[in-house]
Amino acid sequence: MNELNVDVAVIGTGTAGMTAYRAAKAHGARAVVIESSHYGTTCARVGCMPSKLLIAAAEAAHAMQHSAPFGVHAGEVRIDGPAVMERVRRERDRFVGFVLEGVDAMPDEDKLRGHARFTGPHTLVVGDHTVITAARIVIATGSTPLRLPALENVGPGIVTSDDVFYWDDLPKSVAVIGTGVIGLELGQALGRLGVRVKFYARGGSIAHITDPEVLREAGRVLNEELDMQFQSKVVRAVQEGDEVALTVSDALGKENTERFQFVLMAAGRTPNVHDIGLEETGIERGKDGIPLFDARTMQCGSSHIFIAGDANNERPLLHDAADHGKIAGDNAGRYPDVRPGLRRTPIAVAFTEPNIATLGANYRSLCEGGKRKFAVGEVSFANQGRSRVMLQNKGMLRVYAEYGSRRFLGAEMIAPRAEHLAHTLSWACQMRMTVDQMLEMPFYHPVIEEGVRTALRDLAHCLTKGESEINASDSEPGT
Ligand SMILES: Cc1cc2nc3c(=O)[nH]c(=O)nc-3n(C[C@H](O)[C@H](O)[C@H](O)COP(=O)(O)OP(=O)(O)OC[C@H]3O[C@@H](n4cnc5c(N)ncnc54)[C@H](O)[C@@H]3O)c2cc1C
Numbered sequence: 001m002n003e004l005n006v007d008v009a010v011i012g013t014g015t016a017g018m019t020a021y022r023a024a025k026a027h028g029a030r031a032v033v034i035e036s037s038h039y040g041t042t043c044a045r046v047g048c049m050p051s052k053l054l055i056a057a058a059e060a061a062h063a064m065q066h067s068a069p070f071g072v073h074a075g076e077v078r079i080d081g082p083a084v085m086e087r088v089r090r091e092r093d094r095f096v097g098f099v100l101e102g103v104d105a106m107p108d109e110d111k112l113r114g115h116a117r118f119t120g121p122h123t124l125v126v127g128d129h130t131v132i133t134a135a136r137i138v139i140a141t142g143s144t145p146l147r148l149p150a151l152e153n154v155g156p157g158i159v160t161s162d163d164v165f166y167w168d169d170l171p172k173s174v175a176v177i178g179t180g181v182i183g184l185e186l187g188q189a190l191g192r193l194g195v196r197v198k199f200y201a202r203g204g205s206i207a208h209i210t211d212p213e214v215l216r217e218a219g220r221v222l223n224e225e226l227d228m229q230f231q232s233k234v235v236r237a238v239q240e241g242d243e244v245a246l247t248v249s250d251a252l253g254k255e256n257t258e259r260f261q262f263v264l265m266a267a268g269r270t271p272n273v274h275d276i277g278l279e280e281t282g283i284e285r286g287k288d289g290i291p292l293f294d295a296r297t298m299q300c301g302s303s304h305i306f307i308a309g310d311a312n313n314e315r316p317l318l319h320d321a322a323d324h325g326k327i328a329g330d331n332a333g334r335y336p337d338v339r340p341g342l343r344r345t346p347i348a349v350a351f352t353e354p355n356i357a358t359l360g361a362n363y364r365s366l367c368e369g370g371k372r373k374f375a376v377g378e379v380s381f382a383n384q385g386r387s388r389v390m391l392q393n394k395g396m397l398r399v400y401a402e403y404g405s406r407r408f409l410g411a412e413m414i415a416p417r418a419e420h421l422a423h424t425l426s427w428a429c430q431m432r433m434t435v436d437q438m439l440e441m442p443f444y445h446p447v448i449e450e451g452v453r454t455a456l457r458d459l460a461h462c463l464t465k466g467e468s469e470i471n472a473s474d475s476e477p478g479t
């Protein structure tokens, strides 16, 4: 075994790990990164970028197939599956290439390959070749698609998002298990590209929506296009030649079997913290096995160990992985001088159409502790001017503010181009603006943001009425 002594060891070379490594180095620390699998990051290889490439192709197909109401007729639309997937992979490889250039530029002595595992609070064994003694350690091991027991050992027809971006052609049919962000983004895109897609959801949730009104609207809008079966349970799956016979039971327990070329498991992701010897570290862990940590410093307890990115499951998103990594790397670099780093207003966007977005404090968190102490304003996009012009007049936005201070707190929406609306609103939220200050900002005409103004006006009005009487009772689509 080789032996290595370093100031900072970073486990994982994803976005969080690479950012942590650079931040630690900036403090003059002797730092190394350890990678057990591929360089290139989840985001670039099998995450954010390839999924958006697939969605871009789907948007092109959808626009051509739905241009007739404008008096524009495209003729027969032909989707060339191999060409679609070839572009996804080619552009994906380009993005991965930029990451690999960064890895190549790092000194060789800073990079180790192999699975890292704690053997003590300060020691890691990498593969079967190196023992590292590190004064500080950053865990940035990312996450892995959750595997459902009913879909284990079935055959090649059971896939996860990791597999989709290696396809050479579009499949004929896909069953998507889960109506979370991954399932909806990939499932809708595949459907728009001509694949027969059916969604099976365990409960009634849709992406990260927590507001019951937005959830109901999302269920209604998405159901117009997508075949979604809520309150269902995967019973069994059998590989039969090129197809999987999938048996699912509905809310009443009635079983039904359908055949699909692939079954896409999109039932969530699990932080990679279960096979890294955390029990040897002495740090305290939660029920889910994830170390308890401070979300401002990324420090696990008062230890020399930090945890960043999907591994800590706080907000498993790319920009948060980068922020976590910077904070963890800074603190590991200057330990024991541990300081809180910059945390931004939460923002999450599902790139479905319409987009689904949440920002600031979500509805569920605002309802914690019983009686609601916040006002709600809303707008429907059904008759919103610019949305209707573009034939994208679907969805709703709900905005929240605090009584008394009239401070804007957050929003949830399914709305046309919500990715942009969510940014504007999250900036206002982070600047701690009041609803009145937001209404003093410019609004162009005709734009979708005029819908945001309508919701804010409604919110300002509700704030003057005292406590809202809107019923907070949960309601789920499909129930
Ligand atoms: C399909 C999909 C689409 C997504 N789309 C978006 C999006 O549009 N926007 C967005 O913000 N987020 C998106 N995400 C989420 C985003 O990709 C992740 O939040 C982010 O990439 C996490 O970065 P990370 O550094 O924590 O983990 P990763 O990039 O996964 O890095 C972890 C690394 O650690 C390595 N590792 C694990 N265990 C060990 C070990 N014991 N020893 C050594 N190395 C180890 C792994 O091999 C991996 O390379 C998407 C994710 C998926 C799957």
Ligand SMILES: NC(=O)c1ccc[n+]([C@@H]2O[C@H](COP(=O)([O-])OP(=O)(O)OC[C@H]3O[C@@H](n4cnc5c(N)ncnc54)[C@H](O)[C@@H]3O)[C@@H](O)[C@H]2O)c1
Residues within 6 Å of the ligand: 148, 177, 178, 179, 180, 181, 182, 183, 185, 200, 201, 202, 203, 205, 206, 207, 208, 234, 266, 267, 268, 269, 315, 316, 317, 348, 349, 350, 351
């Ligand atoms: N646009 C984006 O920002 C983006 C895109 C993709 C992924 N991501 C990140 O990746 C994370 C993981 O995404 P995800 O979609 O896998 O997870 P998710 O938590 O968003 O959704 C999981 C879905 O699976 C369902 N489910 C859970 N257990 C199940 C079971 N046993 N049987 C059937 N269904 C079950 C849940 O009800 C839910 O609908 C997201 O939370 C997000 O942070 C972000």
